[in-house]
Amino acid sequence: MGIQPVKLLEHSDICDVCHVPIPDLAEALTTEREDRVLSFCSQDCYKKYIEDPAVYTDFEDEKTSDQ
Numbered sequence: 001m002g003i004q005p006v007k008l009l010e011h012s013d014i015c016d017v018c019h020v021p022i023p024d025l026a027e028a029l030t031t032e033r034e035d036r037v038l039s040f041c042s043q044d045c046y047k048k049y050i051e052d053p054a055v056y057t058d059f060e061d062e063k064t065s066d067q
């Protein structure tokens, strides 16, 4: 098996902050966190992420006890 080409669109096309589909990936903002690529539909969403990244990247955190 050879080396797989990197997929251009390997990141999600859903905004990781507001969870709406990103219509034009060329205009999406992306950033890497650990092994994930996060996508944002706009500068506003990107700023929200920067202000409090943990809120939007709890995908592999320990479970929070909600009781």
Ligand SMILES: [Zn+2]
Pocket (backbone or CB within 6 Å): 015, 016, 017, 018, 019, 020, 040, 041, 042, 045
């Ligand atoms: Zn968004």
